[in-house]
Amino acid sequence: MNFAKRAATSLGARRSKTAALLAIFLVICTLLLGGFLLQAAAARQEADAQRSIGVDVTVRKEGLTQALADRLGGAGPVHRYNVEIRVRADAQGFAPLTPKVPEPGGAAAGQRTTGALAFNGVRDSDMLLPFSYGSTKIVAGRGITPEDAGGDVAVIEQRLADENHLKVGDTVRVRSADGARTTTSVTVVGIFQDPTRDPTMWTPPHELPGNTVYVPTATAQKFAAGAVTVSEAVFKIGSPDGARQLHAEAERLLGKGGFEFRVNDKAYKDQVLPIQRVGTFAGLIVWVIALAGALILGLIVTLQIRERRTELGVLLAMGEKKWKLIGQHAVEVVAVALPAVALAALAGSLAGQPAGEAFLGHQDAGPVVAARAPGTGIAPPAVRVGPADVGKVAGIALGISLVSTVMPGIGILRLHPRSILTDGD
Incomplete structure (x- = not known):
């Protein structure tokens, strides 16, 4: 049985842990997508504000x-x-x-x-x-x-x-x-x-x-x-x-x-600078979630590898190559990451607009603009889930998958079948 089939069998046999891993990935992908959508919405609203307020x-x-x-x-x-x-x-x-x-x-x-x-x-x-x-x-x-x-x-x-x-x-x-x-x-x-x-x-x-x-x-x-x-x-x-x-x-x-x-430039500062701060905050969210996600998933995969030491030892004793064992874990994580990206895209299309308005929708309520240009305030932000945003989330998710499996997998390369099977739990 090749390592891809073993990955599918392992995911099916460990349904509860697979579901937990999917939930964690879904949260990470949703937050990443939210950060990208908020960045794009802030950029569009900033451009609108510059044209209408200036x-x-x-x-x-x-x-x-x-x-x-x-x-x-x-x-x-x-x-x-x-x-x-x-x-x-x-x-x-x-x-x-x-x-x-x-x-x-x-x-x-x-x-x-x-x-x-x-x-x-x-x-x-x-x-x-x-x-x-x-x-x-x-x-x-x-x-x-x-x-x-x-x-x-x-x-x-x-x-x-x-x-x-x-x-x-x-x-x-x-x-x-x-x-x-x-x-x-x-x-x-x-x-x-x-x-x-x-x-x-x-x-x-x-x-x-x-x-x-x-x-x-x-x-x-x-x-x-x-x-x-x-x-x-x-x-x-x-x-x-x-x-x-x-x-x-x-x-x-x-x-x-x-x-x-x-x-x-009082009206500009009152209205545009808060939008810019939201965009900066959204960019910070993306970096923090990406780093934290890689760390959390890396720890989870490390724990899973420790729990499956016997399985690894048996496979190595049967002549399985070490890189295939690492590849099996990578396939398992990627197989969970891709559905999480799809679910995150669905969640973003449903909840993206309300979330964007919660962060950016009140920027046109300032007294300066209300008095300055009645009826021509900043339009509510348009939050759209585009292929580029989903692609960036998928790319980061796959990167997190590789980092979270390759780094713990280095330990597998240093072990021998006998040491894995004879070491205590």
Whole structure:
């Protein structure tokens, strides 16, 4: 009888110990697979978090032009960016809001003031802090997007819309506040709600929250007198490493030390770093389980070899080669390991998703992201059992099988039939 058939016979004759060995292997393979699945889920969720949260970098410089801001926006680490230009303009054919109290020692309330509308030229209104944090909300239509660069569109405040009975799709005329009196027709594409209340004291009309209008930067430039500079530019990048790359590019374009470079990575740290720690923990689990599994199974096989010394001695006395005895134990362990891998894969497909959500599913509940981007939190992790994961578990399981049988089997190579049969138990 060859050693493979003897291994099958031995497993059948020692059912209770075979079942115990299978249970131990199943636990080891399940934990290994769980570690790999958790690593993969953490990596996917980290990538999603970097895209949805990222790191905000604000650049300010006296004389910063949109051309320079656009060149910075084209840098490698930048996912999206926004520039902001502030100008004042006058309404034509509709009435801006006026202060409810008269100006101290000045004109009566309600008197027309030049430049009553505060025009904010932006590239991407969703990146403005009031919109990204959710304090200011679009209540009708949409915001300003990069695709609006070539069009004259506007997003107005709800109080201004209510005062003039304006709605999405209406067209209004706006003229510059300087002597040139440039007039442009803009189409209302959105209405937003600013929670800031009207001031109780006299305030210039252009500082009233209801007189704020968002338009594309090209539209704002039509109402500006002279050269237009960017008040600030905000860039969204994936990680703090990208911020260092962007700073180097800003130094190249803007000169060293001549600009303000502020990094806001609080949301990134609050949300992404915990995910990275989970991934590191999962990798540690894999190593610990692999080493502990090899040690535990090695001890079990060693004990089994000691219990079967008589069997080994008889086989050696009959002329069986020592490497075949080691091969028999290896086949026995491998024959138990492969079903354990299959059962672990089944368990992973059934319990992997709930386990992944238990570790990673609450990462989108942080107050920073909840306030920052309502409705766009980190998606729950997708835990999938793939062939690659099962293959890695099978490879480690087979490696554990070989280590746990070859190492104790070295003792067999050093023994002789007579010493095995004559030694006491």
